[in-house]
Amino acid sequence: MDGRLLIEARGITKTFPGVRALDGVDFDLQAGETHILLGENGAGKSTLMKVLAGAYQPDAGTIALNGRTVRMANPRHAQKLGVGIIYQEFNLVPYMNVAQNIFQGRFPHRWGFLDHATMHAESRKLLDSLNMDIDPRAKVVNLGVAQQQMVEVAKALSVQSRILIMDEPTAALTDREIEQLFATIYRLKQQGIGIIYISHRLQEVHQIGDRVTVFRDGRLIGTRAVSQVTLDELIGMMVGRTISHMFPRDYQPRGPEALRVEGVVSGTRLRGASLTVHGGEIVGLAGLVGAGRTELARAIFGADPYQQGQVWVFGQPVKAANPDKMVKLGMGLLPEDRKAHGLAMLLSLSENIVLASLQRLFPRRFVDAGTEREVVARYISDLRIATPSPKRLVQFLSGGTQQKVVLAKWLCTHSKIFIFDEPTRGIDVGAKAEIHGFMNELVKQGAAVLMISSDLPEILGMSDRVYVMRQGRVVAEVPRDKATQERIVAYAMGHEVEP
């Protein structure tokens, strides 16, 4: 960091209908620094990011790049001024090759036609400088997520970006790939490039950040040097209140065996995974991205087929599983991607809540409006779901509320076995605590819960026991009293662990 200000934004305000997304924000970015943005969902960090990238125009305030005041009319303009942004959803075209993706929108020409040779040569140079072994002729669809991300970085560099904005870059990466990303970031910093980095992973603040800025409700709460702030302080700033009971758990002796899984093999993703879950306990399932946790959950639930292995539910073996069968047996799965797999966005709260219980609630196939109303009202009140009406379409609800609806749906089935896949991902801290509270209630009433999470504090705070998966197998079972972040990470990565 050489103190030179790449960005100086003052008094940035941005309002959308009914919502003040940014309120008088002052922000700056120094050359060569990694500046992390923290905040709950809707706190304003992605809005600021988009303003700086030219995707939004601020209603008030000024932005100066390298000392010069600018007004960025659109992303193209911002790009020309040296601001590059990498969104979570990549801007890459799958069936075009790497070189063409890098030169998207600015293809070099020779005699009026595309100059493939130049694109290839330049891309090669760029990728080499990033230490990336990717063939410029490869079609993007054939690359892994981490490689695609590198292509995005190369793309940003190819337009001479001096500022790089990255939106949750590590969300879909394995730990190994995260290391490589950090190495790349370090290399970029050496070149004086300033990086704005949005993340929900608190541990990254100290891993990669130089300064960190916290947002809340559209306001910038504070900017600190990473070396001079603790995570608890940061959480306090994000939430504005101390969360005394981050992880509400009443531990109790466990009940009888509810779910047993042995030797499940499926494709290359699951190579013989085994675990058990008893009533009255929350079993955490940890592991790196790609270890096979979601695959295992889906296989257990019957959502995906598996070639070998066996699943027992309440002692009964299950053959040829499919979700319909598993639901009847009393199992529920809250999927990782609640929008894509957990809810029907076009349907109402009420319709979603009863969706998995149709046969149970209406055995004569006729949907009785009165019953539906009663049942739904009960869950809306029990789970404190914020909505003016049960007829509201689910697409209009916030993330935390949507997750509660998914939970309500499964509670309605009177299931006894729950598989939660990343139950609090992308949810603000307040709603997180609520959901944890509900999970606690569930097991107090005897349900068996399998909880997949990439949030280690959540795993440690909520689980009776922790299984760790690695490369398609469950490689460790760690009781609560022996569970530490280091231990779990070690198992997840295959390192030696002292007993």
Next chain:
Amino acid sequence: MSDVTPQPADRKERGPLVAWGRMPPVAWVVLLLIAFFGVTAPGFFTAGNFLNIMLQGSVLLIMSIAATLVILTEGIDLSLGSVLTLAGVTAVLALQAGLSVPTALLVGVLTGVACGAVTGLLITAGKLPPFIATLGMMGIAAGLALVLTRQGAIYSDVPAFVFLGGGTLGFIPMPTVIAALVFLLGWIALYQTDFGRYIISIGGNETGTRLSGVNTAWWKLLTYVVAGALAALGGVIMAARLRAADPIVGNGWEFDAIAATILGGTSFEKGNGTLGGTVLGVLLISVLRNGLNVIGVGAMWQPALIGLVIIAAIVFDVMLKQREVIR
């Protein structure tokens, strides 16, 4: 260093004509059909017959290229057949009004351009789903054709015009020459120009492409305009061949064009497809039609058999694709 994901990046892309590394199943079906007909029908394997196949497939090829370009953008154009009809009508009307042949051709093609522009605007500015916009345009264009011709065929015998449809360049029929030219231009456009890259980009990731600073609305609009122009060209050739513009001649052509495109391996999503594949698709349908004729299958049976083969080929292709994905 990245050992986490495999590196299939070394698979050489040997030119974008057809992905020879993985011969599409359609190619096999075509070869099979050719073999079958060659064996069962003596008249099939002659130069004359092959020229016949190419002639009959010419208009379909032009229409299918139009369909392919649109489908590559994750869109669809149901109005192609109606535009074909309408363009033939306007061209013949122009001839009847005494305009010169080149002018009449221009009128016909511009008809297609206009229809494509309207459709494109409805989709880009009006934000209508392509299915709806082109469905509406289909009705409008077909309706206009009926209105302009007063529901009957209209005729033209102008020699220069008729030559387009019935004449030959050397031994190659004119429609085939034109179709070959269209293919060549299409290939160049798709693989060697910005326009072609943007078509793939819009189909593959429209939002991302837009955020990369590309004016996707404009290029999408252009795609539909080009498709309309091509369909119009097909209509003009058709009218030249028939020496008449028939107000219902184009009915159903869009479905054949789309079928040929899909058979050729182009997906409805993600901008995945090749122009060479479309040629194969057109070849399949043309060989099938011709072959059934040559072995003497009654005209009555043809639609049914053709339908069965098409559906079988598509099922075959889709199932193979799925097997790959699972792997």
Next chain:
Amino acid sequence: MTTATVATSCGWHLDPRILYTGSRLLVLGLLCAVLTIASPVFLTTTNVLNILRVASLLVILAIGQTVVILTAGIDLSIGSVLTFSSAIAALALKAGIPLPLAVAAGLVVGAALGFLNGLMVAIVKLPPFIATYGMMWVAAGFAVVLLKGHVVYGFDEDFRFLGVGNVMGVPMPIVLMVAMWVPSYLLLRHTTFGRSLYAVGANQEAARLSGIKKDQILMLAYTLSGLLAAAAGLVFVARLNASEAGMGANLLLPAIAAVVIGGTSLFGGEGGIVGTLIGALIMTIVQNGMNLLGIESVWQGVVLGALIIVAVLVDQWARKASASENA
């Protein structure tokens, strides 16, 4: 949608569903009002019954299409299935088979073809567009074979009653339409099947992961579509007193138009047969109005195309309006 503060109450919230149906009722009302003023004949019993009678055929066909479109699919084969299944019934009648059996035969054939469609979509996992397109070809082709290019005509009184009879002054087509619409409405809105259907259309994977047997639902949807196409075909043949191979060809687009104009989304999960009924009425009234006002029938295609476009444009606007209200 950024929400710095979660909206927990916003007074009167716009339920998109009410908006869609309401806006269409409004249009229908306006249409009727305008035509009542413009023509003294419009609101007479004869004319109203006429409108309802013509619309009924469309509605019967469109109910099936609505069900399929609600699953985010489409059935391009209904025209051909209509032709083929009614041809079977017609030939059966001519062969002396008693009426109930002949009618049943037609219905069963239609349902069977629909079932095949469902198989292709749900089990083979073909895109609906392609599967039903193939079926369209095949069914149309075999209808030609079946009828050997002839027209089958001249049926008995009791069969023709289905098309031209009256029940207490109400034409049979209307009675039959109501007889099919009401149970269908109950099925879609008040049964677990209907709930599951909407869920499958709104989000197939989420529905499956909620324990819904999506394959079953899909197959039932297409079977229903085939069944209703056959029913529509029977009424059609009874009315025309003839069965010939080209009958159903021009019915596909009006059916889709009725569904779309009625507000059902092509992307599934939104809409219903209330909308389809209104859509069919709007279409028929527009046609009727044009006739009454002396506009040449040849313009009807153009108007239909424009109607489709306008209807969906209005929907887009409504969608945006409710989204910003509710955000």
